[in-house]
Amino acid sequence: MPERGNPLNLKDGELLPVVRCKPCGEGRYRITVSAGTCPIEAIEKLASPISSALQGKFENYAVTQRESDLAFNQVTFTVEDVMTDRSITAQSVKDLCLRDMTKLKVQVGVNIDLTTSGSMLLCGKTRSGKTTGAISLILQILAQGSDGHGSGVTIIDPKRAELSMCNRHVVTLDEDGEARAILNEMKAFAEAMRVRQNYLNVCSQKNGDAVHWWEVGFKPAILFLDEYVALRSIFPKKAAKDDDYCLATFDGLIKRIVTMGASAGSYVLISIAEASVEEGGLPSMLRSAMSTKILFRPTLPEARLLWDSEKLAELNTSRTYLQGDAWFSSTDGEHDLVTYVHFPRLTFPAYRELGRLLDEFYV
Known part of the structure:
Protein backbone atom coordinates (compact mmCIF):
# COMPACT_ATOMS: atom_id res chain seq x y z
CA MET A 1 0.00 0.00 0.00
CA PRO A 2 1.21 3.58 -0.59
CA GLU A 3 3.18 5.08 2.27
CA ARG A 4 0.59 7.80 2.92
CA GLY A 5 -2.49 5.66 2.60
CA ASN A 6 -4.75 4.75 -0.30
CA PRO A 7 -7.24 7.64 -0.72
CA LEU A 8 -8.35 6.33 -4.14
CA ASN A 9 -9.05 2.84 -2.74
CA LEU A 10 -6.99 1.24 -5.49
CA LYS A 11 -6.60 -2.54 -5.56
CA ASP A 12 -3.47 -4.52 -6.41
CA GLY A 13 -2.76 -4.27 -10.13
CA GLU A 14 -4.76 -1.08 -10.72
CA LEU A 15 -2.81 1.77 -12.30
CA LEU A 16 -2.19 5.07 -10.55
CA PRO A 17 -3.68 8.09 -12.33
CA VAL A 18 -1.37 10.37 -14.31
CA VAL A 19 -0.33 13.39 -12.23
CA ARG A 20 1.14 16.60 -13.65
CA CYS A 21 2.34 19.62 -11.68
CA LYS A 22 3.32 23.05 -12.99
CA PRO A 23 3.95 26.45 -11.38
CA CYS A 24 1.28 29.14 -12.01
CA GLY A 25 2.69 32.17 -10.23
CA GLU A 26 4.76 32.98 -7.20
CA GLY A 27 4.10 30.40 -4.51
CA ARG A 28 1.33 28.67 -6.50
CA TYR A 29 1.15 25.37 -8.37
CA ARG A 30 -1.49 23.47 -10.31
CA ILE A 31 -1.64 19.71 -9.83
CA THR A 32 -3.69 17.96 -12.52
CA VAL A 33 -4.84 14.39 -11.89
CA SER A 34 -6.21 12.46 -14.88
CA ALA A 35 -9.08 10.12 -14.22
CA GLY A 36 -7.99 7.09 -16.22
CA THR A 37 -9.51 4.07 -14.52
CA CYS A 38 -10.26 6.04 -11.31
CA PRO A 39 -13.75 7.45 -10.78
CA ILE A 40 -13.73 11.23 -11.10
CA GLU A 41 -15.69 11.46 -7.83
CA ALA A 42 -12.81 9.78 -5.97
CA ILE A 43 -10.24 12.17 -7.45
CA GLU A 44 -12.35 15.19 -6.49
CA LYS A 45 -12.01 14.13 -2.84
CA LEU A 46 -8.20 14.27 -2.92
CA ALA A 47 -7.88 17.88 -1.71
CA SER A 48 -7.37 17.00 1.95
CA PRO A 49 -4.98 14.06 1.31
CA ILE A 50 -2.88 16.24 -1.01
CA SER A 51 -2.72 19.05 1.55
CA SER A 52 -1.74 16.73 4.40
CA ALA A 53 0.89 14.98 2.26
CA LEU A 54 2.81 18.19 1.51
CA GLN A 55 5.91 18.20 3.67
CA GLY A 56 9.36 19.76 3.87
CA LYS A 57 9.67 23.06 2.03
CA PHE A 58 5.99 22.70 1.05
CA GLU A 59 4.64 22.16 4.57
CA ASN A 60 2.89 25.56 4.48
CA TYR A 61 1.12 24.70 1.22
CA ALA A 62 -2.44 23.45 0.87
CA VAL A 63 -5.11 22.97 -1.79
CA THR A 64 -7.11 26.18 -2.14
CA GLN A 65 -9.09 25.48 -5.32
CA ARG A 66 -10.43 22.48 -7.20
CA GLU A 67 -11.78 22.36 -10.75
CA SER A 68 -12.99 19.47 -12.90
CA ASP A 69 -12.79 19.81 -16.68
CA LEU A 70 -16.00 19.86 -18.71
CA ALA A 71 -15.52 16.30 -19.93
CA PHE A 72 -14.77 15.05 -16.39
CA ASN A 73 -11.48 13.54 -17.56
CA GLN A 74 -9.28 15.27 -15.01
CA VAL A 75 -9.28 17.40 -11.86
CA THR A 76 -6.95 20.34 -11.28
CA PHE A 77 -6.00 21.34 -7.76
CA THR A 78 -4.45 24.73 -7.06
CA VAL A 79 -1.87 24.50 -4.29
CA GLU A 80 -0.35 27.57 -2.66
CA ASP A 81 1.48 28.78 0.41
CA VAL A 82 -1.39 29.63 2.74
CA MET A 83 0.87 31.12 5.40
CA THR A 84 2.32 33.90 3.25
CA ASP A 85 0.76 37.33 3.70
CA ARG A 86 0.16 38.77 0.21
CA SER A 87 -1.79 41.79 1.39
CA ILE A 88 -0.72 45.35 0.58
Whole structure:
Protein backbone atom coordinates (compact mmCIF):
# COMPACT_ATOMS: atom_id res chain seq x y z
CA MET A 1 0.00 0.00 0.00
CA PRO A 2 1.21 3.58 -0.59
CA GLU A 3 3.18 5.08 2.27
CA ARG A 4 0.59 7.80 2.92
CA GLY A 5 -2.49 5.66 2.60
CA ASN A 6 -4.75 4.75 -0.30
CA PRO A 7 -7.24 7.64 -0.72
CA LEU A 8 -8.35 6.33 -4.14
CA ASN A 9 -9.05 2.84 -2.74
CA LEU A 10 -6.99 1.24 -5.49
CA LYS A 11 -6.60 -2.54 -5.56
CA ASP A 12 -3.47 -4.52 -6.41
CA GLY A 13 -2.76 -4.27 -10.13
CA GLU A 14 -4.76 -1.08 -10.72
CA LEU A 15 -2.81 1.77 -12.30
CA LEU A 16 -2.19 5.07 -10.55
CA PRO A 17 -3.68 8.09 -12.33
CA VAL A 18 -1.37 10.37 -14.31
CA VAL A 19 -0.33 13.39 -12.23
CA ARG A 20 1.14 16.60 -13.65
CA CYS A 21 2.34 19.62 -11.68
CA LYS A 22 3.32 23.05 -12.99
CA PRO A 23 3.95 26.45 -11.38
CA CYS A 24 1.28 29.14 -12.01
CA GLY A 25 2.69 32.17 -10.23
CA GLU A 26 4.76 32.98 -7.20
CA GLY A 27 4.10 30.40 -4.51
CA ARG A 28 1.33 28.67 -6.50
CA TYR A 29 1.15 25.37 -8.37
CA ARG A 30 -1.49 23.47 -10.31
CA ILE A 31 -1.64 19.71 -9.83
CA THR A 32 -3.69 17.96 -12.52
CA VAL A 33 -4.84 14.39 -11.89
CA SER A 34 -6.21 12.46 -14.88
CA ALA A 35 -9.08 10.12 -14.22
CA GLY A 36 -7.99 7.09 -16.22
CA THR A 37 -9.51 4.07 -14.52
CA CYS A 38 -10.26 6.04 -11.31
CA PRO A 39 -13.75 7.45 -10.78
CA ILE A 40 -13.73 11.23 -11.10
CA GLU A 41 -15.69 11.46 -7.83
CA ALA A 42 -12.81 9.78 -5.97
CA ILE A 43 -10.24 12.17 -7.45
CA GLU A 44 -12.35 15.19 -6.49
CA LYS A 45 -12.01 14.13 -2.84
CA LEU A 46 -8.20 14.27 -2.92
CA ALA A 47 -7.88 17.88 -1.71
CA SER A 48 -7.37 17.00 1.95
CA PRO A 49 -4.98 14.06 1.31
CA ILE A 50 -2.88 16.24 -1.01
CA SER A 51 -2.72 19.05 1.55
CA SER A 52 -1.74 16.73 4.40
CA ALA A 53 0.89 14.98 2.26
CA LEU A 54 2.81 18.19 1.51
CA GLN A 55 5.91 18.20 3.67
CA GLY A 56 9.36 19.76 3.87
CA LYS A 57 9.67 23.06 2.03
CA PHE A 58 5.99 22.70 1.05
CA GLU A 59 4.64 22.16 4.57
CA ASN A 60 2.89 25.56 4.48
CA TYR A 61 1.12 24.70 1.22
CA ALA A 62 -2.44 23.45 0.87
CA VAL A 63 -5.11 22.97 -1.79
CA THR A 64 -7.11 26.18 -2.14
CA GLN A 65 -9.09 25.48 -5.32
CA ARG A 66 -10.43 22.48 -7.20
CA GLU A 67 -11.78 22.36 -10.75
CA SER A 68 -12.99 19.47 -12.90
CA ASP A 69 -12.79 19.81 -16.68
CA LEU A 70 -16.00 19.86 -18.71
CA ALA A 71 -15.52 16.30 -19.93
CA PHE A 72 -14.77 15.05 -16.39
CA ASN A 73 -11.48 13.54 -17.56
CA GLN A 74 -9.28 15.27 -15.01
CA VAL A 75 -9.28 17.40 -11.86
CA THR A 76 -6.95 20.34 -11.28
CA PHE A 77 -6.00 21.34 -7.76
CA THR A 78 -4.45 24.73 -7.06
CA VAL A 79 -1.87 24.50 -4.29
CA GLU A 80 -0.35 27.57 -2.66
CA ASP A 81 1.48 28.78 0.41
CA VAL A 82 -1.39 29.63 2.74
CA MET A 83 0.87 31.12 5.40
CA THR A 84 2.32 33.90 3.25
CA ASP A 85 0.76 37.33 3.70
CA ARG A 86 0.16 38.77 0.21
CA SER A 87 -1.79 41.79 1.39
CA ILE A 88 -0.72 45.35 0.58
CA THR A 89 -0.24 48.10 3.13
CA ALA A 90 -0.51 51.37 1.22
CA GLN A 91 0.99 54.52 2.74
CA SER A 92 -0.12 56.60 -0.25
CA VAL A 93 -2.26 56.29 -3.38
CA LYS A 94 0.93 55.62 -5.37
CA ASP A 95 1.39 52.36 -3.47
CA LEU A 96 -1.91 51.16 -4.95
CA CYS A 97 -1.42 52.05 -8.58
CA LEU A 98 -0.10 49.80 -11.32
CA ARG A 99 1.46 51.07 -14.53
CA ASP A 100 -1.21 49.29 -16.54
CA MET A 101 -4.36 51.46 -16.39
CA THR A 102 -6.54 48.46 -17.27
CA LYS A 103 -5.72 46.60 -14.04
CA LEU A 104 -6.78 47.33 -10.46
CA LYS A 105 -4.59 46.01 -7.65
CA VAL A 106 -6.17 43.87 -4.94
CA GLN A 107 -3.15 42.19 -3.38
CA VAL A 108 0.23 40.83 -4.47
CA GLY A 109 -0.42 38.61 -7.48
CA VAL A 110 -4.14 39.44 -7.72
CA ASN A 111 -5.43 42.21 -9.98
CA ILE A 112 -8.82 42.88 -11.53
CA ASP A 113 -8.28 42.95 -15.30
CA LEU A 114 -10.80 45.35 -16.81
CA THR A 115 -10.03 44.18 -20.35
CA THR A 116 -11.53 40.76 -19.67
CA SER A 117 -13.99 41.36 -16.82
CA GLY A 118 -16.99 43.61 -16.26
CA SER A 119 -18.90 45.35 -13.51
CA MET A 120 -18.15 44.59 -9.85
CA LEU A 121 -20.32 43.51 -6.93
CA LEU A 122 -19.05 44.14 -3.39
CA CYS A 123 -20.97 42.47 -0.57
CA GLY A 124 -20.43 42.55 3.17
CA LYS A 125 -21.96 43.55 6.44
CA THR A 126 -21.08 46.75 8.33
CA ARG A 127 -17.42 46.89 9.42
CA SER A 128 -16.41 44.18 6.96
CA GLY A 129 -14.08 46.47 5.00
CA LYS A 130 -16.41 46.77 2.02
CA THR A 131 -16.34 50.58 1.68
CA THR A 132 -12.57 50.77 2.18
CA GLY A 133 -12.18 48.07 -0.47
CA ALA A 134 -14.32 50.06 -2.89
CA ILE A 135 -12.33 53.24 -2.17
CA SER A 136 -9.05 51.42 -2.84
CA LEU A 137 -10.32 50.55 -6.34
CA ILE A 138 -11.79 54.01 -7.05
CA LEU A 139 -8.58 55.78 -5.96
CA GLN A 140 -6.64 53.79 -8.56
CA ILE A 141 -8.98 54.98 -11.31
CA LEU A 142 -9.03 58.60 -10.12
CA ALA A 143 -5.22 58.69 -9.99
CA GLN A 144 -5.12 58.05 -13.75
CA GLY A 145 -6.96 61.30 -14.47
CA SER A 146 -9.52 61.93 -17.21
CA ASP A 147 -9.12 60.85 -20.81
CA GLY A 148 -11.29 63.55 -22.40
CA HIS A 149 -13.70 60.87 -23.60
CA GLY A 150 -16.13 60.65 -20.72
CA SER A 151 -14.04 58.61 -18.30
CA GLY A 152 -16.06 59.92 -15.40
CA VAL A 153 -15.94 58.67 -11.82
CA THR A 154 -19.47 59.02 -10.45
CA ILE A 155 -19.89 58.25 -6.75
CA ILE A 156 -23.41 57.99 -5.34
CA ASP A 157 -24.07 58.00 -1.59
CA PRO A 158 -27.81 57.83 -0.79
CA LYS A 159 -27.27 57.82 2.98
CA ARG A 160 -25.52 61.20 3.19
CA ALA A 161 -22.73 59.52 5.12
CA GLU A 162 -18.92 59.82 5.00
CA LEU A 163 -18.67 59.62 1.22
CA SER A 164 -20.96 62.58 0.55
CA MET A 165 -19.20 64.58 3.25
CA CYS A 166 -15.74 64.21 1.69
CA ASN A 167 -16.39 66.05 -1.58
CA ARG A 168 -18.97 68.13 -3.41
CA HIS A 169 -18.69 65.86 -6.47
CA VAL A 170 -20.21 62.93 -4.59
CA VAL A 171 -23.90 62.77 -5.50
CA THR A 172 -26.44 62.32 -2.72
CA LEU A 173 -30.15 62.89 -2.09
CA ASP A 174 -31.93 66.14 -2.90
CA GLU A 175 -32.90 68.46 -0.07
CA ASP A 176 -36.43 67.05 -0.17
CA GLY A 177 -35.14 63.49 0.21
CA GLU A 178 -35.76 62.46 -3.40
CA ALA A 179 -33.08 61.04 -5.69
CA ARG A 180 -33.63 63.05 -8.87
CA ALA A 181 -30.06 64.36 -8.90
CA ILE A 182 -28.82 60.79 -8.55
CA LEU A 183 -30.99 59.62 -11.45
CA ASN A 184 -29.75 62.51 -13.60
CA GLU A 185 -26.12 61.59 -12.89
CA MET A 186 -26.84 58.01 -13.85
CA LYS A 187 -28.42 59.18 -17.11
CA ALA A 188 -25.34 61.31 -17.80
CA PHE A 189 -23.08 58.32 -17.16
CA ALA A 190 -25.15 56.15 -19.53
CA GLU A 191 -25.04 58.86 -22.20
CA ALA A 192 -21.26 59.18 -21.88
CA MET A 193 -21.06 55.40 -22.25
CA ARG A 194 -23.10 55.61 -25.46
CA VAL A 195 -20.82 58.33 -26.88
CA ARG A 196 -17.73 56.30 -26.01
CA GLN A 197 -19.16 53.22 -27.73
CA ASN A 198 -20.07 55.24 -30.84
CA TYR A 199 -16.49 56.53 -31.02
CA LEU A 200 -15.18 52.97 -30.81
CA ASN A 201 -17.63 51.85 -33.50
CA VAL A 202 -16.33 54.54 -35.87
CA CYS A 203 -12.74 53.50 -35.13
CA SER A 204 -13.64 49.88 -35.77
CA GLN A 205 -15.22 50.72 -39.13
CA LYS A 206 -12.12 52.64 -40.20
CA ASN A 207 -9.81 49.89 -38.97
CA GLY A 208 -11.79 47.02 -40.45
CA ASP A 209 -11.60 45.17 -37.15
CA ALA A 210 -12.79 45.60 -33.58
CA VAL A 211 -11.03 48.39 -31.66
CA HIS A 212 -10.99 48.11 -27.87
CA TRP A 213 -11.34 51.02 -25.46
CA TRP A 214 -7.82 50.70 -24.07
CA GLU A 215 -6.35 50.71 -27.61
CA VAL A 216 -7.56 54.27 -28.29
CA GLY A 217 -6.37 55.72 -24.99
CA PHE A 218 -9.66 55.50 -23.10
CA LYS A 219 -9.42 55.22 -19.33
CA PRO A 220 -11.97 53.32 -17.23
CA ALA A 221 -15.22 55.02 -16.24
CA ILE A 222 -16.81 53.99 -12.93
CA LEU A 223 -20.30 54.43 -11.51
CA PHE A 224 -20.13 53.56 -7.80
CA LEU A 225 -23.44 52.95 -6.06
CA ASP A 226 -22.99 52.75 -2.31
CA GLU A 227 -25.73 51.07 -0.25
CA TYR A 228 -27.60 49.82 -3.31
CA VAL A 229 -30.64 48.51 -1.43
CA ALA A 230 -31.14 51.80 0.44
CA LEU A 231 -30.87 53.70 -2.84
CA ARG A 232 -33.31 51.48 -4.67
CA SER A 233 -35.90 51.86 -1.89
CA ILE A 234 -36.04 55.63 -2.41
CA PHE A 235 -37.54 55.51 -5.91
CA PRO A 236 -41.32 55.28 -6.26
CA LYS A 237 -42.59 52.18 -8.04
CA LYS A 238 -44.69 54.22 -10.41
CA ALA A 239 -43.84 57.51 -12.10
CA ALA A 240 -46.10 60.53 -12.18
CA LYS A 241 -47.56 61.60 -15.51
CA ASP A 242 -44.93 62.95 -17.95
CA ASP A 243 -42.17 61.97 -15.51
CA ASP A 244 -39.69 59.08 -15.54
CA TYR A 245 -38.65 59.39 -11.90
CA CYS A 246 -39.37 55.84 -10.72
CA LEU A 247 -37.82 52.50 -9.87
CA ALA A 248 -38.18 51.14 -13.40
CA THR A 249 -36.03 53.95 -14.80
CA PHE A 250 -33.36 53.33 -12.14
CA ASP A 251 -33.36 49.57 -12.76
CA GLY A 252 -33.26 50.03 -16.51
CA LEU A 253 -30.22 52.31 -16.36
CA ILE A 254 -28.31 49.92 -14.10
CA LYS A 255 -29.09 46.92 -16.30
CA ARG A 256 -28.07 48.80 -19.42
CA ILE A 257 -24.70 49.90 -18.02
CA VAL A 258 -23.90 46.54 -16.43
CA THR A 259 -24.70 44.50 -19.55
CA MET A 260 -23.35 46.90 -22.21
CA GLY A 261 -20.76 49.09 -20.51
CA ALA A 262 -17.65 46.89 -20.44
CA SER A 263 -17.03 47.19 -24.19
CA ALA A 264 -16.83 50.99 -23.76
CA GLY A 265 -14.72 50.78 -20.60
CA SER A 266 -17.68 51.83 -18.44
CA TYR A 267 -18.35 49.85 -15.27
CA VAL A 268 -20.75 49.76 -12.36
CA LEU A 269 -19.46 49.08 -8.86
CA ILE A 270 -22.32 48.10 -6.56
CA SER A 271 -21.97 47.94 -2.78
CA ILE A 272 -24.57 45.88 -0.95
CA ALA A 273 -24.82 44.39 2.53
CA GLU A 274 -26.16 41.05 1.29
CA ALA A 275 -26.68 39.64 -2.19
CA SER A 276 -30.26 38.65 -1.43
CA VAL A 277 -32.61 38.24 -4.38
CA GLU A 278 -35.66 38.80 -2.26
CA GLU A 279 -37.95 41.80 -2.62
CA GLY A 280 -35.87 44.95 -2.35
CA GLY A 281 -32.60 43.06 -2.81
CA LEU A 282 -30.37 42.54 -5.79
CA PRO A 283 -32.21 41.40 -8.95
CA SER A 284 -30.98 37.94 -9.96
CA MET A 285 -30.17 39.16 -13.47
CA LEU A 286 -27.76 41.74 -12.06
CA ARG A 287 -26.21 39.24 -9.69
CA SER A 288 -25.46 36.98 -12.67
CA ALA A 289 -24.26 39.81 -14.91
CA MET A 290 -21.74 41.25 -12.43
CA SER A 291 -18.59 39.45 -13.53
CA THR A 292 -16.42 40.36 -10.53
CA LYS A 293 -17.84 39.27 -7.17
CA ILE A 294 -16.33 40.07 -3.77
CA LEU A 295 -17.68 39.02 -0.37
CA PHE A 296 -16.05 40.68 2.67
CA ARG A 297 -15.72 38.79 5.96
CA PRO A 298 -17.39 35.86 4.19
CA THR A 299 -19.65 33.21 5.60
CA LEU A 300 -20.78 30.15 3.70
CA PRO A 301 -24.53 31.01 3.70
CA GLU A 302 -23.79 34.46 2.26
CA ALA A 303 -21.34 33.04 -0.27
CA ARG A 304 -23.98 30.67 -1.60
CA LEU A 305 -25.98 33.72 -2.69
CA LEU A 306 -23.12 34.61 -5.04
CA TRP A 307 -21.51 31.34 -6.13
CA ASP A 308 -22.42 27.70 -6.71
CA SER A 309 -21.69 25.52 -3.69
CA GLU A 310 -19.24 23.45 -5.74
CA LYS A 311 -17.01 26.51 -6.24
CA LEU A 312 -16.82 27.01 -2.49
CA ALA A 313 -15.85 23.43 -1.62
CA GLU A 314 -12.14 24.03 -0.95
CA LEU A 315 -12.40 27.40 0.82
CA ASN A 316 -11.57 27.55 4.50
CA THR A 317 -14.91 28.06 6.23
CA SER A 318 -13.55 27.54 9.75
CA ARG A 319 -11.20 30.51 9.59
CA THR A 320 -12.02 33.70 11.48
CA TYR A 321 -12.14 36.41 8.83
CA LEU A 322 -11.23 39.98 9.72
CA GLN A 323 -11.97 43.38 8.21
CA GLY A 324 -10.67 43.47 4.65
CA ASP A 325 -10.65 39.68 4.25
CA ALA A 326 -12.75 38.54 1.30
CA TRP A 327 -13.62 35.77 -1.11
CA PHE A 328 -13.13 36.88 -4.70
CA SER A 329 -13.77 35.78 -8.27
CA SER A 330 -13.57 37.49 -11.63
CA THR A 331 -14.31 36.17 -15.11
CA ASP A 332 -10.97 37.35 -16.45
CA GLY A 333 -9.66 33.89 -17.29
CA GLU A 334 -7.31 33.87 -14.30
CA HIS A 335 -9.52 34.28 -11.23
CA ASP A 336 -12.65 32.44 -12.34
CA LEU A 337 -12.46 30.20 -9.29
CA VAL A 338 -13.33 31.66 -5.90
CA THR A 339 -10.26 32.45 -3.84
CA TYR A 340 -9.27 34.23 -0.63
CA VAL A 341 -7.84 37.76 -0.83
CA HIS A 342 -7.18 40.64 1.53
CA PHE A 343 -7.89 44.13 0.24
CA PRO A 344 -5.25 46.85 0.74
CA ARG A 345 -4.77 48.38 4.16
CA LEU A 346 -4.88 52.15 3.71
CA THR A 347 -2.72 53.88 6.32
CA PHE A 348 -3.31 57.33 4.82
CA PRO A 349 -6.53 59.43 5.22
CA ALA A 350 -8.53 57.63 2.53
CA TYR A 351 -11.55 59.97 2.47
CA ARG A 352 -9.37 63.06 2.28
CA GLU A 353 -7.41 61.60 -0.62
CA LEU A 354 -10.64 60.61 -2.32
CA GLY A 355 -11.88 64.20 -2.06
CA ARG A 356 -8.58 65.62 -3.29
CA LEU A 357 -8.44 63.35 -6.33
CA LEU A 358 -12.07 64.04 -7.19
CA ASP A 359 -11.30 67.78 -7.23
CA GLU A 360 -8.27 67.21 -9.46
CA PHE A 361 -10.22 64.88 -11.72
CA TYR A 362 -12.98 67.41 -12.34
CA VAL A 363 -10.85 70.56 -12.67
